Amino acid sequence: MKKIGVLTSGGDAPGMNAAIRAVVRKAIYHGIEIFGIKNGFQGLIDGNIEKMDTGSVGDIIQRGGTILRSARCDEFKYDQGQNKGIEQMKKFGIEGLIVIGGDGSFRGAQKLTEKGYPCIGIPGTIDNDIAGTDFTIGFDTALNTVIEAIDKIRDTASSHERTFIIEVMGRDAGDLALWAGLADGAESILIPEKQDELDEIIERLRRGQGRGKKHSIIILAEGVGSVFDYADQIKETADLETRVTVLGHIQRGGSPTASDRVLASRLGAQAIDLLLNGQAGKIAGIQNNQLVSHDISEVLAKKHTIDMEMYQLSKELSI
Template sequence: MRRIGVLTSGGDAPGMNAAIRAVVRYAIYSNIEVLGIGKGYRGLIENDMKNMDLSSVADIIHRGGTILGTDRCEEFKTEEGFGKALDNLRYREVDGIIVIGGDGSFQGARKLSRAGIPTVGIPGTIDNDLAYTEYTLGFNTALNTILDSIGKIRDTSSSHERTNIIEVMGRHCGDLALYSGLAGGAEVVMIPEAPISIDGICEIIMRGKARGKKHSIIVLAEGSGNAYDLKDEINKRIDVSVRYTVLGYIQRGGTPTAYDRLLGSRMGAKGVELLVDGIGNVVLGTKDGKVFHQDIEEALCMEKQFDYEAYELTKILSV
């Protein structure tokens, strides 16, 4: 390895900058040049690549987002766009690529791997929706952001004796809603993996009122509907004051937690180490607190396992 590239693709996630910093500094320590690729796979097509040195990643470990920029590039999926990307990589004499992103980004990494470009994927997405790894980079920060919001909303919910619906991100994966609901003491957690009826939700709210509880929190995963419609459906059935909050992109931003800074640093360094050792076409993950690597083809074929134990616990503890 003489020269490698690093890019961030898809939705941004806290900790991406920590990973970029680790990639650049560990590569320079290993006498390898690093090209920062702007705007994800679009940067490969448009030849948006620049040399990175130690100072280019100074004071970024604590910053959210990604200094490289990110995008979802449909052109990369076309034969013409992918051909341009390969031509630019060969022109720049790039020997390997580190891709930081989620499922869609890894699909692009697999495509590069199949074309003969050694590639290492770092799972950067707040959704935690990749099946092969326990946690993804950015999930912990997003989870804590949601918890902070739940605490603030509970204060006003209690003051006005209301039911509050908090809609969180996660696409088709309910992990953000599940773990924030469990840690935040929500009365109801709505997730796509374990649907609950509106009547069931109303029953939980009224059961709480019957024992003197004057407010309640519902955490809704975006993959299970939207907060506005849920509010209307509850009001059709029971006489309670309901408000809703859609947290939106606040979940993606902010200073990464210590966990995500450490994870990004470890994964960034490990990605370079693997390329130096001649190991490519893999993705990094975590298991039992350790970073491991797995073949990208195998990782993308795995099915996400839902934590039913944690879900059952939310129901038990919300009694």
């Protein structure tokens, strides 16, 4: 394999640039030409492709976002769009493709592999919702952003003796909410995988009031439902003054943590190794701090699971 392409797709995540850097430099180390594809699969269809060198990825390891940019592309879900992408790869002589993104991005990679163009997926998403890997690129940075925000909100909650409900990202996965809630001592953590009854949440708040607690923090994952509805229900049922904070896209930005930079570098290099070893349709991952790979079809067929022992611990520590 002499020519390889790399693209980022779906939502951006801190550490994607570190992964791009690793892919480019590892490829060049092995004498492979590497091409960057701008704007994800849409850029592949449009032929927005350029050759990269070591200087192309200089001074980017510390930057958030993605220098290759990202875009949603409904057209690539269908044969016509996939075939357009293949024609562009033929034009540039690209023999393999590395896709950095989430499950939607991996479906595109799977389709290209089935059509004869070997792809390797690198999990990059703050949601940490990909099966077959303990962590995804961007999760640790987003988690630290959430924790920093909660720490500041707690100061206001204490000053005004209020209950704050904080919505975090994660789609249908509760990892961000669970890890942030445990790290910040939240009274309640609401996640899609295990939804507490409102009565249980209110009882926990009242127990805190009974021992003189003046404020409370509740973390809600966006996949649970409307944070404003929960706030209204708590106010009406428990007669507690509530405030809502939706952290939003601030969770996606910022310089990646050391953990995300190292993870991205390891997975980026591994992706090149997999292609050079004749592997196709694989996702690079990490489990128990060891690099692993799994078939894309296998990963997409499995549902990401939450650590329920951590969830139980958060309840025990919030008595």
